[in-house]
Amino acid sequence: MAHIKLHIPGPVEVSEKTFKAFASPMIGHRGQGFKDLYAKIQPQLQTLLATRQLVYLSTSSAWGVMEGAVRNLVAKKVLCCMCGAFSDKWLDVARRCGKAAEGLQVEWGSPIRAAAIDAKLATGEFDALTLIHNETSTGVMSPLAEIAALKRKYPDVMFIVDAVSSLTAVPIDFDALGIDVLLAGTQKAFAMPPGLAVFTCSPAALAKAATLKDRGYYFDFVEFQKNAEGDMTPSTPSIGHIYALASKLEDFFAEGLTARFARHAHLAGRTRDWAARHGFTLFPEPGFESVTLSCINNGAKPGGRVVDVAKLQKLVKDQGFLIDGGYGKIKGTTFRISNMGDETDATMSALYSALDSAMQKL
Numbered sequence: 001m002a003h004i005k006l007h008i009p010g011p012v013e014v015s016e017k018t019f020k021a022f023a024s025p026m027i028g029h030r031g032q033g034f035k036d037l038y039a040k041i042q043p044q045l046q047t048l049l050a051t052r053q054l055v056y057l058s059t060s061s062a063w064g065v066m067e068g069a070v071r072n073l074v075a076k077k078v079l080c081c082m083c084g085a086f087s088d089k090w091l092d093v094a095r096r097c098g099k100a101a102e103g104l105q106v107e108w109g110s111p112i113r114a115a116a117i118d119a120k121l122a123t124g125e126f127d128a129l130t131l132i133h134n135e136t137s138t139g140v141m142s143p144l145a146e147i148a149a150l151k152r153k154y155p156d157v158m159f160i161v162d163a164v165s166s167l168t169a170v171p172i173d174f175d176a177l178g179i180d181v182l183l184a185g186t187q188k189a190f191a192m193p194p195g196l197a198v199f200t201c202s203p204a205a206l207a208k209a210a211t212l213k214d215r216g217y218y219f220d221f222v223e224f225q226k227n228a229e230g231d232m233t234p235s236t237p238s239i240g241h242i243y244a245l246a247s248k249l250e251d252f253f254a255e256g257l258t259a260r261f262a263r264h265a266h267l268a269g270r271t272r273d274w275a276a277r278h279g280f281t282l283f284p285e286p287g288f289e290s291v292t293l294s295c296i297n298n299g300a301k302p303g304g305r306v307v308d309v310a311k312l313q314k315l316v317k318d319q320g321f322l323i324d325g326g327y328g329k330i331k332g333t334t335f336r337i338s339n340m341g342d343e344t345d346a347t348m349s350a351l352y353s354a355l356d357s358a359m360q361k362l
């Protein structure tokens with residue numbers, strides 16, 4: 001069957017070059033070859049995350065590290081900042097880990113703001129918070145710098161940040177922000193196959209984790225640090241993914257991170273223009289639109305055009321492209337178009353043409 005090109009917000013399209021690297025011959029994960037591979041990419045990962053801390057490789061999807069962060073860092077109570085399907089779910093996951101957890105819920109489409117977090121942390125009840133930087137279900141990017149600035153006021157609260165659909169598309173300076181955990185899965189803005197997560201921890205997070213019981217083993221942050229010091233991972237990693245990551249990092253630095261960030265902003269802007277041209281409004285609150293995907297309003301909020309999303313998807317799919325029909329409780333009343341990863345003006349133009357011709361038939 002012919003491949004339908006992915007413009008859903010994860011997994012996204014993977015290049016031939018990446019797949020080729022993924023299929024490199026296998027090596028032993030305790031041998032020098034593996035250590036050399038990890039040692040080669042470590043400084044590139046540190047540049048990408050703007051950190052002097054070691055960057056860890058977890059053979060899991062993002063949720064593994066999201067759950068692990070809660071197990072490693074929550075002793076008292078975690079504040080889960082909730083503004084969409086993924087961030088809402090983190091509260092449930094924390095409770096399933098047996099942790100005391102409370103939600104800070106804002107309406108879907110709105111960002112998380114520092115003032116609301118400040119009011120909650122001022123109670124002194126919390127020793128950790130979870131935040132999703134780019135809520136993929138709503139297309140909302142919360143103001144990370146504004147939120148991270150709170151860390152100075154609450155140095156003992158662990159700031160756990162999911163940048164699954166934003167890392168590599170916008171600058172995220174881990175050390176400068178002063179946050180405690182930053183994590184991303186590789187099937188979103190990294191444009192790699194699903195199954196690997198990249199993350200780092202502050203020295204304070206590592207010190208705190210060491211004091212917690214029941215961290216388990218597979219996602220024990222102390223184990224990740226100990227192993228990373230020797231260019232290894234705690235358990236046998238998906239070595240193919242790490243070859244693919246090395247290839248992808250080559251691509252990122254060949255393009256230049258600044259150019260990569262600008263490309264994502266530019267292409268998201270083009271999708272917003274496409275939506276406006278067809279009479280649609282956007283789901284996110286103005287000023288907080290994601291640069292990796294666009295969540296287009298289709299009746300979830302008043303105003304703007306409304307179409308049969310299933311029909312739009314089918315008409316676009318017949319032309320070789322997969323777009324998303326909305327996630328969770330806003331399925332059908334929104335739809336999403338991803339521009340993350342390797343997309344260019346040319347590839348996005350092909351998608352907009354297919355969308356234009358589909359719109360003529362609706």
Ligand SMILES: *Cc1c(COP(=O)(O)O)cnc(C)c1O
Pocket residue numbers: 010061062063064086132134135136137162163164165185188194
């Ligand atoms: C996709 C996504 C996740 C979940 O990732 P998995 O790979 O399914 O574990 C978490 N957070 C955000 C923001 C996402 O976009």
